[in-house]
Amino acid sequence: MTTMANTQIREDLDIGLQPRTIDMAWTELRDLNSTLQAQTGGEWVIENPRGAHALAVGLQAPLEVTIKGSTGYYCAGMNKEAHVHVTGSVGPGVAENMISGSVTVEGDASQYAGATGHGGLLVIKGNASSRCGISMKGIDIVVHGNIGHMSAFMAQSGNLVVLGDAGDALGDSLYEARLFVRGKVKSLGADCIEKEMRPEHLEILADLLKRAGADADPSEFRRYGSARKLYNFHVDHAGDY
Amino acid sequence: MCGIVGLFLKKDDLRPQLGDLLTDMLISMTDRGPDSAGIAIYGDDSQGLKMTIQSDTPDETFAGLEDNLNALLGAPVQVRVVDTHAVLALPEGSEAEVRAYMAEKGIRIMGAGQSMEIFKEVGLPKDVAARFGIRQMGGSHGIGHTRMATESAVTTLGAHPFSTDGDQCLVHNGSLSNHNRVRRELARKGFVPQTQNDTEVAACYISSRLAEGANLGEALEGTLEDLDGFFTFVVGTKNGFGVVRDPIACKPAVMAETDSYVAFGSEYRAFANLPGIENARIWEPEPATVYFWER
Structure with a gap:
């Protein structure tokens, strides 16, 4: 079925202007996502997101997408290669399961930002709330503000950088992700400990801060990681769970 | 949800x-x-008390309600019917009496107060x-x-x-x-x-x-x-x-x-x-x- 909105998008594409603009005031969500998913590149501007869910998901090519405003759940989910920039705030599950590319949010992010991400860079310029980077599997996340409780729960790989403070139970049941926090950590989760900041960590951190546009000195951060006591069940550690 | x-x-x-x-x-x-x-x-x-009530049979339940409440309280009462609900304007101090009346008639009270x-x-x-x-x-x-x-x-x-x-x-x-x-x-x-x-x-x-x-x-x-x-x-x-x-x-x-x-x-x-x-x-x-x- 070709909707009026879809026809309008096609007409806009035919003009060949860059960036191309899609106005969500009259575009169906599926038309937006199927149009973007069909592209191999180009600059795109999405106007009037009005908190809509699942905007710009499943992109698989190096598009440059700017969403002008605030979004709802699952913005830029399953991203591969694309660079998505949100000028407002995002709801729960931004950049969930990202493979590569980048997602940048100028405002705040709600729960489980960057959950299960395998790669790419997620930058939150405001605060991220609870469960940021839960089960991260290789993604890099840089939060300019604070993060909420249970962040990096069961994180397996990748880097979580926080310029502000972290909430309760940071890195609970952590595997091999690296957590860098400049501010206060309210409490560490089970099996998460502070670790020595070695030169290679300062190097990783400096690179991430630079790529995330964060003006911060790597030496001001502390590193947290797994004590590796909970990888396999051992009766002596039963009390740590 | x-x-x-x-x-x-x-x-x-x-x-x-x-x-x-x-x-x-x-x-x-x-x-x-x-x-x-x-x-x-x-x-x-409101000057007195506002009470919002509800009935699944508003036509029957709210018919004559104003007269009945006027008689009950001996003071002027206003009844504004809105679909299945009615908002009552009652004299101050009448809440207990009106609540008892509603309970007896099986009319549901959604809430009461001065402004809500x-x-x-x-x-x-x-x-x-x-x-x-x-x-x-x-x-x-x-x-x-x-x-x-x-x-x-x-x-x-x-x-x-x-x-x-x-x-x-x-x-x-x-x-x-x-x-x-x-x-x-x-x-x-x-x-x-x-x-x-x-x-x-x-x-x-x-x-x-x-x-x-x-x-x-x-x-x-x-x-x-x-x-x-x-x-x-x-x-x-x-x-x-x-x-x-x-x-x-x-x-x-x-x-x-x-x-x-x-x-x-x-x-x-x-x-x-x-x-x-x-x-x-x-x-x-x-x-x-x-x-x-x-x-």
């Missing part, structure tokens, strides 16, 4: 638009709960709002809820907001796990929930704490100690508006504040039509943290 919206005006200029803004907010949350919808709206103070009116029914937000003409209502603050029922029946009385004392109302997204024990404790203190609904227990809890002399902030703080389960509560009082989330905070919440208003939504979508939202301060309320505003 369930969807919550709330709007507390800090200035008078938006007062005539309160019902219109709240209606748009509530309709935007329809996807979060299709079972029932309701709204509590705080309008102009409550309208709630089974159905979608757009239909409920249209039936009660919510868009045409003005006021200082209001709270709306659209319900996805999880633990008690889809009925008018199971719809939110719940009002358990004068000019007080509460809406809830979540589910409480210790409501039966708290229900028994509240009943002993004289705050007897009328339904089996968990949310009504929370409303009674707030009412009991306010009656004991707590302020709105202290009453909300108490929910973190005494109620177990998942909750985002939004509470209205005659002059106040409060928000609290449980420490796990898995039920979504977002707030917006400008010079003119404070707004609450389960999702940002609820704010899309608010004036000046593009320049509002937007934030997610912290877990186990009480927020309240009073005028």
Whole structure:
């Protein structure tokens, strides 16, 4: 079925202007996502997101997408290669399961930002709330503000950088992700400990801060990681769970 | 799921638009709960007492009600029928007598107070709002809820907001796990929930704490100690508006504040039509943290 909105998008594409603009005031969500998913590149501007869910998901090519405003759940989910920039705030599950590319949010992010991400860079310029980077599997996340409780729960790989403070139970049941926090950590989760900041960590951190546009000195951060006591069940550690 | 919206005006200029803004907010949350919808709206103070009542057979129930109440109280009473609801303007000091009359006649009381009116029914937000003409209502603050029922029946009385004392109302997204024990404790203190609904227990809890002399902030703080389960509560009082989330905070919440208003939504979508939202301060309320505003 070709909707009026879809026809309008096609007409806009035919003009060949860059960036191309899609106005969500009259575009169906599926038309937006199927149009973007069909592209191999180009600059795109999405106007009037009005908190809509699942905007710009499943992109698989190096598009440059700017969403002008605030979004709802699952913005830029399953991203591969694309660079998505949100000028407002995002709801729960931004950049969930990202493979590569980048997602940048100028405002705040709600729960489980960057959950299960395998790669790419997620930058939150405001605060991220609870469960940021839960089960991260290789993604890099840089939060300019604070993060909420249970962040990096069961994180397996990748880097979580926080310029502000972290909430309760940071890195609970952590595997091999690296957590860098400049501010206060309210409490560490089970099996998460502070670790020595070695030169290679300062190097990783400096690179991430630079790529995330964060003006911060790597030496001001502390590193947290797994004590590796909970990888396999051992009766002596039963009390740590 | 369930969807919550709330709007507390800090200035008078938006007062005539309160019902219109709240209606748009509530309709935007329809996807979060299709079972029932309701709204509590705080309008102009009445001289005496306002009481909102409901009947499934309004034509029969409300016919002659004004005359009967006039005769009962020996004072002029006004009855404004709005679909299945009626808002009564009653003389001060008549509440106990009128409550007894309603109980005898089997008429449901949605709420009472000096400024609050409550309208709630089974159905979608757009239909409920249209039936009660919510868009045409003005006021200082209001709270709306659209319900996805999880633990008690889809009925008018199971719809939110719940009002358990004068000019007080509460809406809830979540589910409480210790409501039966708290229900028994509240009943002993004289705050007897009328339904089996968990949310009504929370409303009674707030009412009991306010009656004991707590302020709105202290009453909300108490929910973190005494109620177990998942909750985002939004509470209205005659002059106040409060928000609290449980420490796990898995039920979504977002707030917006400008010079003119404070707004609450389960999702940002609820704010899309608010004036000046593009320049509002937007934030997610912290877990186990009480927020309240009073005028």
